[in-house]
Amino acid sequence: MVLDPSLQAGRDRPRKHLRAATTEAPAVRWTLIAIGLLFLAVFLLLPLAAVFYEALRGGVAAYAEAITDPDAMAAIRLTLLIAAISVPCNLVFGLAAAWAVAKFEFKGKSLLVTLIDLPFSVSPVISGLVYILLFGSQSLLGPWLARHGIGIVFAVPGIVLATIFVTFPFIARELIPLMQEQGTGEEEAAISLGASGWKTFLLVTLPNVKWGLLYGVLLCNARAMGEFGAVSVISGHIRGVTNTMPLHVEILYNEYAFSAAFAVASLLALLALLTLVLKTALEWRFADNIVAARGH
Amino acid sequence: MATAALSRFRQPSVIPGFGLALGFTLAYLSLIVLIPLAALIVRSAGLGWTEFWRLATDQRTLSALKLSFGASVIAAAINTVFGMILAWILVRYRFPGRRIVDAIIDLPFALPTAVAGIALTALYAPNGWIGQWATPLGLKIAYTPIGVVIALTFVSLPFVVRTVQPVLEEIDTQYEEAAATLGAGRLQAVISTVLPSLLPALMTGFALALARSVGEYGSVIFIAGNIPGVSEIAPLLIVIRLEEFNYAGATAVAALMLAISFAMLLVINLIQAWSRRRFGHGA
Amino acid sequence: MDIRIQNIRKEFDRFPALHDVSLDIRSGELIALLGPSGSGKTTLLRLIAGLEFPSAGRIHFGDEDASEKSVQERNVGFVFQHYALFKHMTVADNIGFGLRIRPRGSRPSRRDIRRRASELLDLVQLSGLEKRFPAQLSGGQRQRVALARALAIEPKVLLLDEPFGALDAKVRKELRRWLRELHDRTGHTTVFVTHDQEEAMELADRVVVMSQGRIEQIGTADEIYDDPATPFVFSFIGASSTLPVVVTKGTVTLDGQPLSIAAADLPDGPATLYLRPHELEVVAGGDGAITGTVTAARRSAGSRLVEIAVGTARHHLELQLPAETSVVIGQTIAVSPRRWQIYGTGVGPGRSA
Numbered sequence: 001m002v003l004d005p006s007l008q009a010g011r012d013r014p015r016k017h018l019r020a021a022t023t024e025a026p027a028v029r030w031t032l033i034a035i036g037l038l039f040l041a042v043f044l045l046l047p048l049a050a051v052f053y054e055a056l057r058g059g060v061a062a063y064a065e066a067i068t069d070p071d072a073m074a075a076i077r078l079t080l081l082i083a084a085i086s087v088p089c090n091l092v093f094g095l096a097a098a099w100a101v102a103k104f105e106f107k108g109k110s111l112l113v114t115l116i117d118l119p120f121s122v123s124p125v126i127s128g129l130v131y132i133l134l135f136g137s138q139s140l141l142g143p144w145l146a147r148h149g150i151g152i153v154f155a156v157p158g159i160v161l162a163t164i165f166v167t168f169p170f171i172a173r174e175l176i177p178l179m180q181e182q183g184t185g186e187e188e189a190a191i192s193l194g195a196s197g198w199k200t201f202l203l204v205t206l207p208n209v210k211w212g213l214l215y216g217v218l219l220c221n222a223r224a225m226g227e228f229g230a231v232s233v234i235s236g237h238i239r240g241v242t243n244t245m246p247l248h249v250e251i252l253y254n255e256y257a258f259s260a261a262f263a264v265a266s267l268l269a270l271l272a273l274l275t276l277v278l279k280t281a282l283e284w285r286f287a288d289n290i291v292a293a294r295g296h
Numbered sequence: 297m298a299t300a301a302l303s304r305f306r307q308p309s310v311i312p313g314f315g316l317a318l319g320f321t322l323a324y325l326s327l328i329v330l331i332p333l334a335a336l337i338v339r340s341a342g343l344g345w346t347e348f349w350r351l352a353t354d355q356r357t358l359s360a361l362k363l364s365f366g367a368s369v370i371a372a373a374i375n376t377v378f379g380m381i382l383a384w385i386l387v388r389y390r391f392p393g394r395r396i397v398d399a400i401i402d403l404p405f406a407l408p409t410a411v412a413g414i415a416l417t418a419l420y421a422p423n424g425w426i427g428q429w430a431t432p433l434g435l436k437i438a439y440t441p442i443g444v445v446i447a448l449t450f451v452s453l454p455f456v457v458r459t460v461q462p463v464l465e466e467i468d469t470q471y472e473e474a475a476a477t478l479g480a481g482r483l484q485a486v487i488s489t490v491l492p493s494l495l496p497a498l499m500t501g502f503a504l505a506l507a508r509s510v511g512e513y514g515s516v517i518f519i520a521g522n523i524p525g526v527s528e529i530a531p532l533l534i535v536i537r538l539e540e541f542n543y544a545g546a547t548a549v550a551a552l553m554l555a556i557s558f559a560m561l562l563v564i565n566l567i568q569a570w571s572r573r574r575f576g577h578g579a
Numbered sequence: 580m581d582i583r584i585q586n587i588r589k590e591f592d593r594f595p596a597l598h599d600v601s602l603d604i605r606s607g608e609l610i611a612l613l614g615p616s617g618s619g620k621t622t623l624l625r626l627i628a629g630l631e632f633p634s635a636g637r638i639h640f641g642d643e644d645a646s647e648k649s650v651q652e653r654n655v656g657f658v659f660q661h662y663a664l665f666k667h668m669t670v671a672d673n674i675g676f677g678l679r680i681r682p683r684g685s686r687p688s689r690r691d692i693r694r695r696a697s698e699l700l701d702l703v704q705l706s707g708l709e710k711r712f713p714a715q716l717s718g719g720q721r722q723r724v725a726l727a728r729a730l731a732i733e734p735k736v737l738l739l740d741e742p743f744g745a746l747d748a749k750v751r752k753e754l755r756r757w758l759r760e761l762h763d764r765t766g767h768t769t770v771f772v773t774h775d776q777e778e779a780m781e782l783a784d785r786v787v788v789m790s791q792g793r794i795e796q797i798g799t800a801d802e803i804y805d806d807p808a809t810p811f812v813f814s815f816i817g818a819s820s821t822l823p824v825v826v827t828k829g830t831v832t833l834d835g836q837p838l839s840i841a842a843a844d845l846p847d848g849p850a851t852l853y854l855r856p857h858e859l860e861v862v863a864g865g866d867g868a869i870t871g872t873v874t875a876a877r878r879s880a881g882s883r884l885v886e887i888a889v890g891t892a893r894h895h896l897e898l899q900l901p902a903e904t905s906v907v908i909g910q911t912i913a914v915s916p917r918r919w920q921i922y923g924t925g926v927g928p929g930r931s932a
Contacts, residue, residue, distance in 0.1 A: 021476035021485075021630050021650045022469040029389055036385045037397065039378045042426075043450055044403050047415035050425065054418055093324045100317035106306035112321070114565070118329055121557045123511025125531040126550045129538065130332035133339050138543055164328055187311050197312035219405070226408025228514035233535060246410040246514070253414050253518065262418075265411040272406035279406075280399040473630050474663035476650045478677030478732055488680065492667040 051269045054262035066252075066260035067267065074240040075248035075264070078156070082231075082244060083224040086163040090220055091213075094171030098209075099201070102179035103187060113176065119168040127165045128233025131158055154236030159244065162230035167220045174216030178209050178290070211286040215279065222275040226268055333554070340551035343544055351548035356524055357533060361552070364530040367441060368509035371448035372456075376502050379456025380494070386457070387464045404453050409514030416447055417519045439521025444529060447516045448509040455508065456501030463497040464490075496571030500564055507560045511553065580641050580735040580768050581606040582627065587636035589622055596622045597792045600636075604770065609762050611783035612772045615815070619792040620772045621740055627770060628738050629653045640735055656729030656767070660741040662721045664713040670724050671696040671709035677732035699727035702761070719750040726758075730765070739771035743778060755782055776816055780804070788812050810922045813853045820896045822852040822869070822889060826923065834890040839867025839915065845923050853920040856884070856899035861914055868913035871896060876906050887912065 023029070056063055066072060097116060101109060119127065135152040136142050145152060152158045186208070190200040206213075228246040235242040237251065245268055252261035282290060306314065340348060351357065385391070386398050404412065420427045420437040430437050437443050467490060475485035513531040520527040528536075530553055537546035582604040589597040597619045604610050612620035625631045627638060629650035637646040645653055664673050672679075674696040678687050687695070700706050703723035713721055722742065729737060742758065743751040759782055762769055773779050779786045780800040788795045788803060788811075795815075796808040807813040814821070824831050829843040831852065840852070862868050871887035871894075878884075885898040885906055898914060906912065 020632070022472045023388075024482055032381055033385050033389060033391055036378070036382045040382070040397060040400065043453060044400055046419055046425065047412060047450065048403065048407070050415045050418045051411060054415075093321065096317045096324075097321040099313060100321050103311050104306055104309055104314050104318075106314075106318070112325075114561075115325060115329070118333075118561075121507055121511075121561045122333070123513065123531050123534075123550075123553055123557070125511070125513045125534050126336070126554060129534060129546060129550050130336045132538065133543070133547065134332050134335045136543075138541075139335075161328070165332070168328060184309070184311060191310050191312075200311075201313070222406050226406075226411070228408060228410040229512075229531065232514070233538060246408045249410050249414065250518075258418075261414060265408075265414060268408045268411045272403065272408070272411075275406045276399055276402060279402065280395075284395075468661075468663070470659045470661065470663040471665060473650075474657070474659055474665075474728075475676070475680075477628060477630070477655055477657040478680070478728070479651050479654070480676075480680045481651060484680050488676070489665055492665075 048269060048273075051262055051265050054258060055266035057262075058259035062259055063263045063266075066257075066263035069260070071240050071243065072248060072260075072264055075243045075245045076267070078159075078243065079225050079245040081156070082160055082163050083221055085160050086167055086224045087217060087221050089164055090167055090171050091217060093168075094175050094213075094216060097172045098175035098179045099205075101176050102182075103184050116172050116176075117169050119165055122165075124166055124227065124229030125233055127230035128162045131161050131165075131234055153234060154238065155242060158234040159231050159242060162234045163224050163227055166227050166230050167223045170220035170223065171213070171216035174212050174219070174290070175209055178212040179205070182208055209289070211282060211289040215282050215290045218275055218278055218282070222272065225271060336547065336550055336554065339543075339547045343548060347544065348548050348551070351545050352552050354545075356528070357530075357549055357552075359525045360528050360530040360533040360549075363441060363444060363527065364510050367444040367448055367529075368452075368506050368512075370445050371452055371509050372502050372505040374445075374449050375452055375456050375505050376498060379453070379501060379505075380460060380498065382457045383460035383464050387461060401454050401457050404451050409451060409512065410518075412450055413447060413515040413518035416443075416450060416515065420446060420519060438519050439523075439527065441520075441527050443519035443521065444516055444527060447519050448512055451512050451515050452505035452509045455505040456498065459501035459504065460494055460497045463494060467493055496567055499567050500571075503560055503564045503567065507557060507564070510560075511557065582736060582768065582770075583639040584623075584627070585637045585639070587623070587626060587633045587638070589619075589626060589631065590634045595792055597626075597633075600792075600794055602787060602794065602797065604768060606768055607766045609759070609769045609782065609784045610771070611779035611786045612770065612789060613774070613776060613779040613786050614789035614795075615774060617791070618789040620774075620787075620789045622792075623789070624738050624740055624770060624772050627736070628655045628657050630657070654732065654735050656726075656732065656734030656737045658722075658725045658729050658737070658739040658742055660744055662713075662725040662745075664721055664725060664728070666713055668712075669709060670700070670705070670711050670713070670716070673713070673724060674699055674728045674731050676728065695731060696727075699731055700724075702730070703727045704757075717750075718746050719754055722746065722754060726761075730767075734767070737767040737769040739769070741773060742771050743773070743775070751778075758782065780816075788815065790815070805918075807853075807920065810851065810853060810920075813920055813922075818856050818897065818899075820854050820856065822854070822894050822896065824850050824852045824921065826850050826921070831921065833869065834892070837867065838869065840919060840921070842921050845921060848923060850921050850923040853922065854896070854916050855918070856897040857882070858918045859896075859898045859914045859916050861898075861900060861904060861912055864913035868915050869896070870911060870913045873906050873908050873910045873912060876908065878902065885912075887914075 019025070024032075101113060132153050133139060134141065135145060135158065137146065137153075152161070186204050187200050190204045191197075195203065226246060228250070231244055232247055232250070235244070235247055237243060237247060239251070243251065245264055249261050249265045249268070252264065343351070382401065386394060417424075417438055419425050420430070420443055422428065422431045422436070422438070424438070427437060435442075437446060471489040471493075472485045475489050476482075480488060511531060513529070513535070516529050517532055520529060520532070522528050522532060530549060534546045534549050534553075537543075537549065584600060584602040584604075587597055587600045588595070600619070600623060612623060614620045622631065626633055629645070629648060629652075633646070637644060639645060640653070665676065668676065671693065675692040678692045678695065696709065697706070700708060703726055705720060705723055705727070708716070708720070713724070716724065743754055746754065755778060771782075780803070783800075785797060785799055786803050787797050790811045796803060796812045798806070803812060804816055807816060813819055822833055824833050824838070825848070826842050826845045827847050829841065829845070831838045831840045831842050831850070833852070842850070864870065869889055871889035873885060874888050875886040876883060881902055883900045883902050883904055883906070885900055887896050887898065888894065889896050896914075900906075
């Protein structure tokens with residue numbers, strides 16, 4: 001048997017430095033991965049771990065006590081109430097806006113889309129401030145509202161308005177590109193078959209965007225429950241009355257009730273983790289039906 | 297007549313509901329966003345130019361704006377560098393846990409800012425997990441401008457990753473291969489072919505991170521220490537003015553910040569328009 | 580520069596893309612790698628370039644073993660299917676790229692690079708387009724800029740991946756002729772990949788037909804067409820029909836009827852008869868002919884395309900007859916092949932005399 005030496009060498013694996021032209025050397029690759037992961041560990045995972053560590057440092061009993069404190073319970077209830085009002089409001093708006101923008105051609109459309117995104121570029125503090133300027137005691141409307149006993153500033157309606165403002169674009173900006181991508185063909189077909197506008201919307205449009213809609217609702221809800229700046233400005237921090245969970249965390253923290261503050265914070269952190277899990281599951285499962293509203 | 301006017305405004309369609317949908321959209325948009333923002337602008341205009349200028353150029357206001365911007369620029373720069381690395385490893389490499397890493401990047405979007413604020417403070421305070429190592433080195437992080445940078449880095453972390461990632465995914469490796477066949481080394485190939493295509497996305501990500509950081513409030517106030525003139529950010533100054541019932545002062549700072557936000561929004565849109573013209577895709 | 584490819588094997592994640600491929604390319608030759616998608620032709624081209632590395636086997640450029648050289652060291656000119664022109668660089672900058680990125684010692688001066696770019700633009704007949712960006716060029720122009728860019732580094736070999744794939748039919752024909760002229764003028768050893776047999780046959784000195792990671796045949800256009808080495812080549816190149824036949828002691832029978840086809844060198848057993856539509860002619864009938872019923876007939880340019888059903892199993896057979904032949908659906912006709920190929924199961928072909 002003759003063994004051609006060159007052939008024999010060819011059976012060996014190629015030398016290490018020979019790699020496809022579009023990858024880096026393993027050392028470079030692992031260094032970059034290590035840098036990236038270390039950065040995430042320090043900036044994301046450590047704070048997250050700190051929340052749960054600090055929350056449970058005083059023991060499980062103290063944790064349970066902090067959460068079941070009447071003020072904490074009131075804050076949880078208020079937070080759920082705020083989300084329960086503001087998310088459906090923005091849902092209806094998102095559907096209407098997406099229907100108008102995605103299914104019709106009209107002048108000023110791109111301006112409208114820009115305006116819908118506007119709340120994202122406004123500081124949360126300003127989002128709260130504008131309602132104080134509009135409805136506060138020093139405003140034009142203020143005295144009139146006071147005479148009629150309508151409380152907006154330092155009351156639940158103000159908190160709801162501020163929350164709606166900061167979560168305003170979430171559902172619309174998820175639905176608009178999704179519905180634009182799907183075009184108008186199916187709706188036109190349904191109408192040509194005799195369906196009414198509502199029937200078309202319910203039976204044709206809505207099923208096509210349901211996962212994207214859910215995705216938008218998820219993000220909207222997370223922000224609604226967690227909003228701090230805007231709500232802080234307008235709430236007046238009245239314990240048990242206008243305190244949402246994030247505000248309650250702040251009050252406890254400023255009173256040096258650290259364990260209690262972190263206990264309530266841990267609930268919000270769990271909500272964040274749950275949101276991430278559901279969001280990721282939606283992205284993996286229904287990637288085609290979601291135009292990931294990334295960036296906010 | 298009415299029909300003719302309507303058809304000039306929009307193209308005809310068999311799909312119903314345009315009037316209802318657009319009417320509701322505009323009414324809701326006006327009530328929630330436009331009228332309140334207009335109220336802010338009207339109120340600040342009502343101050344008169346000299347009064348506005350006096351309030352806006354007040355020493356404390358200026359140093360708050362300087363800190364907000366300076367710290368935001370640093371945080372956005374940090375996130376541009378690390379965001380680029382993260383986008384690169386997520387798109388180009390396969391390693392265990394990659395999908396989980398990809399998911400966790402959005403944590404700052406999901407975690408309430410107040411929670412992030414107290415967690416970061418606990419970490420970087422002189423007796424915290426990280427703070428206790430920094431203190432002996434003479435490095436004070438919490439309650440200083442460095443703490444502000446840390447908090448802003450946290451909240452604006454996802455922006456660059458999330459703008460660069462999809463663009464990088466779309467970039468065909470054939471450009472790098474072409475550079476390689478022409479003799480370019482790996483680094484040369486990446487710098488000369490990939491980086492120019494990522495530039496608009498990097499700029500957009502930087503601008504978005506900056507815009508978010510400048511307005512950020514919740515995560516910063518706990519770690520900043522809020523010493524006037526040193527570690528007091530502009531949004532906090534608005535809140536302080538409000539608590540003093542100094543509405544004019546609050547309005548002036550807010551109007552200034554709003555103007556800056558709109559300017560940044562404009563810049564972001566210009567980058568994207570330029571990128572579409574130049575590269576045929578948005579950033 | 581001749582290229583010797585020896586026993587190349589390539590697997591992607593255990594999936595074999597090339598099995599034991601060997602090919603010798605002579606200096607100055609223009610070679611086409613032809614095959615359907617998934618045949619491994621592009622993989623082979625990328626292995627020659629050094630964009631991929633083989634799982635086993637070696638590649639020699641002249642006397643040099645190129646197997647261990649990176650793509651940067653191989654000095655090949657590669658034209659990508661979609662050209663891969665750098666969008667943010669002008670045409671001149673694209674062409675000069677390979678020179679501009681050289682280390683300081685071997686880098687020509689800026690003026691020389693500019694002059695070289697202009698010369699190459701003249702060569703590809705695009706003089707004066709230096710300042711344009713790729714987005715401002717037509718598909719054919721981009722193709723030629725990509726070629727000029729590849730030639731700028733004075734490559735030892737020129738490799739083109741589906742060079743005309745992204746162009747419309749008219750431009751494609753023009754560029755094909757132009758590329759042949761350019762090759763004859765510059766004399767680069769050139770390998771191009773195509774799935775278009777017409778393109779391969781018209782342009783290449785020799786065609787390498789590939790299928791499922793293997794080379795089926797290497798030869799000139801005449802050899803490939805007239806003497807297909809395998810059933811795959813016969814059916815892939817040009818139109819063809821097949822009939823299942825049985826070989827018994829050198830006699831070929833269809834449905835038990837002996838045909839006037841000799842197959843002396845084939846072993847006994849079932850075999851497949853390969854026929855081309857235009858190599859069948861109508862005969863008066865009788866012994867040895869293939870008889871069938873006309874199922875369809877239509878006029879196509881200068882000929883009449885007829886389909887007949889042959890034998891009890893009604894095997895489908897296509898004929899390309901002179902236009903003046905008149906046939907009626909349902910009519911029985913007898914045809915006889917001027918040329919044919921018979922492939923037994925697992926053995927080499929028997930051929931028409």
